[in-house]
Each structure stands twice: as structure tokens, then as C-alpha cells.
Amino acid sequence: MSVMTVRSPRSMIALAGVTLAASLALGAPPATAGAPVGGHRCDASVPFVSGAEGYTGFRIPAVVTARSGILLAFAEGRHGSLSDAGNIDLVLKRSSDGGCTWGPLQVVHDRGPDTAGNPAPVLTAGGRLVLLSTVNAAAASEAAIMRGEVTAEQSRRVFVQHSDDEGVTWSAPREITGQAKAQNWRWYATGPGHAVRLVGAAHRHRLVVPANHSIAPPAGSADLGTEAKYYGGHLLYSDDGGESWQIGAVDDNPNGYVNVNESTAAELPDGRLYLNTREHNGSAPGNRADTYSADGGETLVLPYRPQATLVGPVVQGSVLQLTGPKAPLLFSGPADPASRAAMTLRISTDQGATWRPALALSGLPAGYSDLVQLDSRTVGVLYETGSFGPYETITFRRVPTGELIPRG
Template sequence: MAYETSVPFRAGREGYASFRIPAVVATVPQALGSARAGEAPFGSLLAFCEGRVGSSSDAGNIDIVLKRSTDGGRTWGPLQVVGANGADLAGNPAPVVLDTGRILLVQVRNAAAATEDAIRRGQVSAADGRRVWLQHSDDDGLTWSAPREITAQVKKASWRWYATTPGHALQVAGGRVVVPANHSLPPTGSDNGTEGKYNGGHCLLSDDRGETWRIGYVDDNVNGYINVNETTGAELPDGRLYFNTRNDSPAPGNRADAHSLDGGESLLKPFRPQAGLVAPVVEGCVLQLRDPDVLLFSGPADPGGLRALLTVRRSHDDGTTWEPAHTVDGLPAAYSDLVRADAGAVGLLYETGDFSAYETITFRRIPVGELTRRTPE
């Protein structure tokens, strides 16, 4: 079967050496009065990523860039620079579309020369380290507000490294905004404060649609078994929140998951291994579909630990068990994000290429029926 595929971002084009860290959301045109001429009735798709100016490095001069599609991801408009931090870094875009139509974009900023290793080791000042900012758009992503810093509300003074999601954030029933995130802790014991390898998970919460923020659950674990890193979340049909995370420690498998019964305020149990998702150490994304209710996960599925074989998997039991639903191909692939593109398709925005996972950020339309059908027993 041929799938509709487009390439909104290609390395070495449009002033950027590399594009990384995709995130995608669908807007709500009815909240703006009516769909604009030529737009799909389900709204626009906004594809965000990091535009890395000088190289593919995680540090340096990095902007948050955006392309907009009004035809379900088949074609894309011109590149927009949404988050620019001068010659420094703005990254980890975590967008969410509110019920009002407003689009929030949570992000992280730091000095260009501040590497992750130096931040984790405590060798970077608070001013140059990871700080959290917020922008918004009220016109379907065409223009954006100036960035507003919210670091003091959502980052503890003891935390060093800090990252939002990657991928989309979510607004749950009742209006609360939930942004999965992670942080690093100063080491203890024999490390003597020099390594900075310990990760923790948490989330950002807002009950007034982004005006004020606070920290929700915090899951710190320094025993080296579960090392919560990049985290994604979804609201299940019964109202529970499901969180799935990259695990950087040698627990069974490289994924872990957890549930919240109170909208992200706390976790029912700490993150535990999810060995049903075979994956390398890499970011992944979850998306809850409705009618029928199916939870999706996207990420590489290479059993040998390579960032390759991008696969969408599905769960009919709220993330307890998983099965393959759609395999893209056997090529290199890394980070990804999922979105309901329209009534007929789910959109997959993902890093891929012929010889490296970081040659393009590609978008594929996958029929909803293919992702939601049950495998015969």
C-alpha cells in the first residue's frame, strides 16, 4: 500500500544544517469562527522542530521553527521561526492546542556553549543553564507572542538538566494543561557531585490555560534501575493519565510507564519497566484515539538497539500490552510524534533518512482503520 508522505524539513536547507526533535498538533478552526478558505475542516497541522544552525549538535545556535499545513499534511507552507534566542538555544518544543483555540508552546532555552554534559556536572550558571519559557498564538499559528519565562514556577533549584517532552503536550478533560518533562539530579555517594547522570521525571501543570504553572508529580530514582528521561503522555478514556518514558538504565527493556489518577498531581506507582515495547534508547510518543478507543505508541522497534525500523504500535488495554499496527520501513529513524490529522488519518512526524536518522523530518498519513483494527486471535 502506498502512503501519502511529505517532507517538511530537510537537513541543509532553509538556513539550517540540521532539523531535530519533531512535534505536531492539529488546530481548532471552529474556535476561530470558521475554517479559512482552502483549509481542511479539521484545522491546520503545525509541525515544530529544532532548526540547528551550524551542525546537528544538541548545543549551539538553535531555533524553534514551524511549518503549517492546511491540507492534512500533504503539503507545507514556508518555514517560520517561532522561538529564537539570539545566537543561543531555544528547543524542546512542547505545543498544545487549547479548547479555546489558543496554541501554547512550552520550550527550554540555554546558552549556546552550555552542553548537556556541563549542565549535568553543575559547571553552568543558572543564567546560562536550562530555563523554561512560554509562547502562544491566537491566530492558528500564523503569529506568536513574545516569550515569557516560567522557570521559577516549574524548576526546582536543585535540578540541573531540564527538558520538556519532546513532542506534543496535552489538555485534559476539565481544561488542565499537562506537559511531561524530565530533569537531572546532583549525584550522591561515590560520584562526589561530578557525573550528573541521575534523571528524574516530572510534569508541568496549569489550571488556568497557561497563565500560571506548577510542578505536578515528581519521580526521582537514583538506584540505577529506572532512569526516567524523555516522557510522553495521554489521557485514557476513563480519565487516567498514562505516561510512557525513555529509560536510560538497564531495567528490562528501554521503556517504562506509569499512571496518574489525579490529573498528573501524583503517580499511582513510580515508573516501572514496560518490556512489551521493544525499542532502543530513544524518545517515543503516545496518542489516545477515540471511537474506537486505541492507545498508540510510535518509536523505533529494532530489536538490536539501533535507531531504525520505525513502528506504530497499539494497545487495546490502556498500555498494558502492545502489538505492531504499522511499520514505516527498515530505514534509520529516531524521534517522532503523532497527531489525529483528520477523520480518516493519523499523522506521523518523524526523523528519518536513507543512511542516517537525521537527514529529514518526514510526515506520513496512516489510515485510522489500519491503526485501530484488532489482530485476530
């Protein structure tokens, strides 16, 4: 397969100054590219700052650790505006010191004037980094795609690429829409956020990618303008390290009660998959829903049901199963029920049945996030935040697990 060398950064000197200012504004230590940090003793850093490196803004974080411990932070680099449609590149930064400092910006997937985004990275058993993403025409908005007003070529398409050198270079994006997207689906999004490699014996090394889609309203339906009820969620899985993909579990019942949308997954100690989704403006209690899969993501035990103990706004979130005996399940997301603010970590000690707050990272505006375990004592949170709006930076926080796990 052809290999694409990623492009290097723009204006690194300007970025260092902007990042320093952003770090201080967020109350974080100035852990910027090139800053001396000893023994991973930093608390936070700011890998992406809106208005820097040739981009108007950065959104949609995803994070994964390579085999050697190199940390890879992905985002959408948006030109011209923060709109979800337009000229958007999928970009990357790497860290060799646990997220305290970051290397130069790399462009991993560039569709010219069109949109490439929704990163969903995962590490295979052999050490290959696999990255799924989606593409659409710059002028094709989510609403237009859901209404069926665009051609198949302009609509959302699915791509995969890989790196065998821990993110230094990447293969050219390869389209897998035919394997990943059903004929009657319109909108489509991978993740966003990290995907999962299963370690349980039944489906060992299977890659599972949470994704979402929309279906077309029935012919003659009066639901124009209420397309949200036609959102659905599904899982993709690969048993050959990302070479081929299949559609697994699907939940797209358009009853308006739970409108499954952006989803996240974690493998529980008993081998089941725990799945948690953004409930997109349905009539169910709260703004989150969850379910389980007992067969590696091929089917769901039950359809998604409301998860009212996770309080927050309508927004993407991330889950991570911590390692260790009786280690809890972790969730990241804003905790303000009415707005995207107050990034907070929540824990579950009953495998996702109920949740409670564990640690508030800040009281500032905050949006999307992703979780990664750095070592047995530390987790990382990559999240959108800012002093006056949630999309000023994408910040990385290192959190000791001792601050999250209940004593005793």
C-alpha cells in the same frame, strides 16, 4: 502581551528541489510545498530537510492541530552542526491540507547564538495554541549542566508563548523557570512532543506537559561520569490556559534501575493519564518504562516501571489515545532494539499494560517522532528519518486508523 511576528523562509525554490529528492529517496510521493494534491489523498510529505532553508539540520519534531484543522509541525533548526548545543532556533511549518503540503518556514523562538528548543505544543479549549520550550547558553552541554558546571543563566530555562491566530504570529517567549523548575534540578527539558489538554470532568481543560530533569548527586558522591542515574521525569500542569504553571508528579529516584528521561502522555478513556518514558540506560529490562496518574498529573499511582513489550533503542517516543469506542492507545518509535531504525507504530488495547506491533512505516534509519490525530479515520506521524541516517529529514506520514485497529 507583545506579539512577535515570525520570520519567513530562506531559499524556498532550493527547498522544493531538495524536498522532492528527499521524498523520492524515502519512497514517499513528492508532496512538497505547492504540489497539487486533491482531497488529502497523499501518503507522505517532507516538511524539513537537512541543509535547506539556512540550517545545517532539523531535529526534535512536535506536531499539533489547531481548531480549524490547520496542522503545525515544530522542530529545532540547528546551525553549524547537528549537536544538541549551539545556535539552535525553534521553527515551525503550517499545513492547511492535512500535512500533504507545507507553508513557509517560520522562526518562533530565536535566542541569537544560544539554544532554543524542545517544543511542547498544546491547544487550549478556547483555541489558543500554547508552546513550551527550553533555552540554554550555546556552550552549555547537557553533560556540563548535569555536572553543575554552568551558571543559572547559562543552564536550562523554561519559556512559554502562545498564538491566537493558529500559528501565524506568536507572543514573545515569557520565562516561567521559577514556576516550572525546582531549585535542585540541573538539566531540564520540556517534552519533546505534543502536550495534553484533559477532557475528563475532574480536571477538564487542564494542560499537562511531560518534562524531564536531573538532580545533583549527593555531596562527595563517586558518581561523576554516571550522571544518567540522576535523570528524572515530572509533569507540569496549568489550570488557566497556560498563564501559570505548577510542578505536578515527580519521579527522580536515582537507583539506576529506571532512569526516567524524555516522556510522553495520553489521557485514557477512563480519565487517567498514561505516561511513557525513555528509560535512559538503567538496569531495568528494555528501554521503555511507564506509569499512570489518577489525579490529572499531580501524583503518580506508582513510580515508573519497565515496559518490556515496547521493544526499541534508547530514544524518545510518542503516545496518543485514539478516539472512538474501544479505540486503542498508539505508540510511535523505532523498533530496532540496537539502533535508531524502523519507525513503527505499536498499539495497546489494555490501556498501556501491554503493546504489540501494528504497522512498520519503513525499515530506514529513524529517530524522534510525534503523533497527532487528523480525523476519525487518520493519524499523522512526524518523525526523523533518512536513507543513510536518521537525521536527514523530518517526514510526515498519514496513516489510516483502519490499518492499526484490530478487526473485530
